[in-house]
Amino acid sequence: MPTLDSTTAIAGWLTSRVASYLDTAPDEVDPDQPLADYGLDSVYALSLCGEIEDELNLTVEPTLAWDYPTVNAMAGYLHGELAGRVASQ
């Protein structure tokens, strides 16, 4: 498993997950394009949270993908959360 210690690494991982949901190649997913533009149903997007929690060992709101609607926005938020956790340890 790659270490997800940077926004870029997290974005790369998220892109691969989103691509898998969309049944498309990762390089087809623009990290700055809202996921809804790819037809990712907003209710379906909720179930991304489970994978993120497992992968990053972090509790997130299911509405994460609503509040951070692009891959990069999500990655930035998650990186911040991870950094905050490290800082508090």
Added chain:
Amino acid sequence: MVHAVLTADLESVFGDPFDHANPVGHDAVLAADERSEPLVAGEQALDAWQANAEFVPAELGGRLTTVDALVRRLRPVFRRDAALGLGYGVTSLMAALNVWSGGTDAQRKQLADTLLDGQRVCVAYHELAHGNDVTANEMRAVRRGMSLVLDGRKEVINNAGRADHAVVFARTDERAGGRSHSLLLVDLSELPADRWRRLPRYRTMGLRGCHLGGLEFHGCPAPESALVGDVGAGADIALRSFQVSRCVTAGLGVGVLDAALFTVLRFARGRRLYGRTVAQIPHARSTLAGAFTDLLIADSLSTVAARSIHLLPANGAVYAAATKYLVPLLLEQAMDELAVILGARFYLREGDQAIFGKHFRDLPALSIGHAGGVSCQLTMLPQLPQLARSLDRAAQAPTALFDDSAELPKLALDALRLRSGPTDPVLAGLPDLLTALRRADRTEDTAALAAELLAELAELRYDIAATTPHDLGVLAPPAALALTERYATLLAAAACLGTWRHRRRSGDTAWIRLALHRLLARSRPGVLVQPAELDEALFTELTERAAHGQDFCLDAGRVHRQLVD
């Protein structure tokens, strides 16, 4: 032979159903339904078309030649309004069949003239207390001098409130058994007015435009000449007529699904959900393709059954019962699935989809009305052991059974038998037809389908052989009754295969494969995965037919309706 002249087909007579100004369009049909009235303009159009001539044999001056052609020519009425179709006159046919087969020349002539004069005849079998158990009917006809004295009630009888003639099924012998009832053709206007009355109309859930009423007799004398056939021959004659009318009602019901399917397709192409049209959603496409396939199955089975009346009259009893059992199930289940596509629009009695709701309410009434499912099952069940035993030595059905371009012998109701046999030519053809399909389509999927259907046939024969005589009567356990469903399903598979093989569009295997998948899934759900490309092929064909003004039946005939873009 003025009535034998073929007038324009009814589809042209009725015109565009979506035209708001059409007096027999959807708006008018729905308005009449809301008022619980027959569609007057529709009845006038049928009068002008001399629709009753369809019920009168050609040799008596009408246009009735074959059961198959009758269904096809009347289907446009059911596509428009089942209540109009049943209410106007299909029950006149049910009454008349008894006279054509059991009546004297004078009775046949009298009834032919009555019908060709545009009058209605009602068929009075039903008594609410006895339902499909006709031999328990209580209405009596007792001989007194030169008269038969009628006592009792007939209930939920179409047109009993407005027909001047009735064919009445009455008990003439107090003993139980098959010779205890007789049929009478009575001219109600000649009966003493104080000895009989018409019962008030029944209010119903579907077919609201039909005049469902009843007749009540109190010591009412009818002339002896009213007897149709011998005293005690009532059940015998009626059960033969049922074979024809079961094929006819099942085949006409196909028109209802045809119209409903178009309504849903039209909706799916216009409605946008989640950023695309409903017609682009895979689930909706599969559902539409499945309903189209079910329609083709229903048409294949009912057409084969109708043609068997002419070609295999010794098998009419079982084929008609299997058809009348399975076709309404297929049609109603297809309607249920289509309703899901319409979502909340299904529930509205106004707007462009309201006609679907009317068809949805009419269809169960049409299927229950004549012979309910269980009575058809009880007709089939005792005949299955002999048919199953003889499969290996049975001659196969003639290709004319499936080939609609082949001429049919004249309708001969006296050739029909109350019990089918000794062999089952249609089901016996299943293995060879599957072999033909495998030759035409070498996919693994087809091989698997053929193997599963043959396994089901073998298992069904085994299970039928294991029944005891006690299992085959009215006390049949559910597992025995289930055999009739499995039998009807395989019979439908054979009917579809024969149709695929011997009708003109035999190059195409998508529909037959999807049809077999759907039939197999009824008996063996989940054993095979149905390939998605079949759905797509059928969906494409459905859309093309709709775009080119063709119906969704085997004929792909012209219809006056169009998709709007």
Added chain:
Amino acid sequence: MRRAPIEAAAWLDSLLGNPGDPANPFSYARCAELDDVDAFPTEICARLDELGVARHYVPARHGGGLTDYETAMQVMRMVARRDITVAVAHGKTYLGGVSVWVGGDAEQAAGLAELIGSGVPVSWGLTERDHGSDLLHGDLVGTATPDGYRLTGEKWLINNATRGGAICVLARTSPAGGPRGFSLFLVDKTRLAAGTYRHLPKVLTHGIRGADISGIEFADAPIGTSALVGAPGTGAETVLKGLQLTRTLCAALSLGGADHALATATRFASERRLYGRRLVDLPAARHTLATAYTDHLMAEALAVVGTRAIHGLTDEMSVLSAAVKYLVPTRVEGLMVMLRKLMGARSLLRDEYEPGGLAKVERDHRIVSLFDGNTLVNLHALVNLFPTLVRAHQRGTSPAAGLAAVTTLTEPLPDWLPERQSLVSRRGSSLLLGLPAVAAEITALAADEPELAPLAALTGRFLTAVGDLHQRLAAVRSTPMDVPKSTFVLAGHLACCLAGAATLHLWLRNRAAFAADSADGVPETAALWRNGIWPQAVLSRVLGAMHDRTCRQTACYPAMFDALASQVSADCLPSLFDCRLAEGRRQPSWSMPC
């Protein structure tokens, strides 16, 4: 064994009087007359108001009587068993209020509680003419102003849109839309300026013909900031959480409809004579009735566990609400078709056997699978949860601690806390996760009680089927927008698994309490619980629905039939629980107001 939710329901039923008595204003006869002319059941709703039924729509913390969701469900079931139109017309106020209970603040909730307490109907404005269930494409706009918002646009096919005094409206508050682009507003119509809104005409419907299914159109209607429910942009989230509750409670309508249909058909079959025998003595007819009853008990078990889970497995309701809202109405639709065919022509006649006939119940009930998220929407919701469920299953996650209280009917339930709701159940479903333990317990019991061997064997097969299904769910690689029909079929199987699991938990945890005869019911009800009769019947139906062809176990059907026949002839509810109905009590204590 007495149960508080059933007692509350039976008490209301007794006050409403015998529905078979045409002189009773809330009778089948009266409801059929109203249905004939598409008329709203005004007097009957007023009577329900007098009896304080609306208290069940307001949570106790806001001063109402809603402490237990199962009780609310069982009470509405009693209304629905008489007439689904009335249940829909009156119960809609809970749907109108739920957004505030889930996402509103205390002051707003207090205000709404007072409004509902004063008898004002509240409606829920979600759907629009051109978008149906696709809520996030809604066009009704809420534009921010210095004093609040202005609403412009139309909501259509809204229950009580015209009669309701207030309406909770979902509006687009960000032009781009999206899941954060919508907000909810609780609009008190009496405070709107004249000319800023109008009602759209009542729409004629297939069933529930008397209900006020209409619409409302706003034209620059100014509303204050206090109307906003929750923060701006939380509309979709609050709606989804509200639907978790309402979709589960909708089971009341289906169970009530099935109660009515089963009683009618069972009475008919025992009076009807065919082929020289009573219809009920023909094996095929008994089988049909027993099958329909089995499906009804399956629905009841899932509904009881589902409504209790609102309290004890609150964060799992995304799974359970979708399963209940898919499975319960569709099973009941199916059983109504079976009963219609059993009754033959009688079922379609308006006046012959019972006013309205079975046909009216069937027509009315059809609304349940359409509104509040239709069948496809709910199956799709389950499809979206496949990854979560598969993950939990593969890991062998342990069930939540709340499972025991949810499935043990004698255990007290925790209060419902809205903050515990979650849009996604991270744990999957505790009912499924707890299955292996349940199966092991049943196997162990069967070692001591040989009568339980058939149930233990079925449970083993069921466990295998659930495992197989999870493997198939794991293999689904469909994109979220292009779900093929075969995947919807798997979602249907998943719902069946949840019903089977609810059944086994419920039976195992309560068999001791309910297998004893009760003073208030019939002995056959207790017999259902002994020897695992009803779970056997349900599991064999579940396995059949999941395409297990070899499972044709019907040995338990005679006992199922006996229970149904005894309950109906004793004027009891067709149910897992003893519940005496008003048919067996004295005449109604109220008459029609003039």
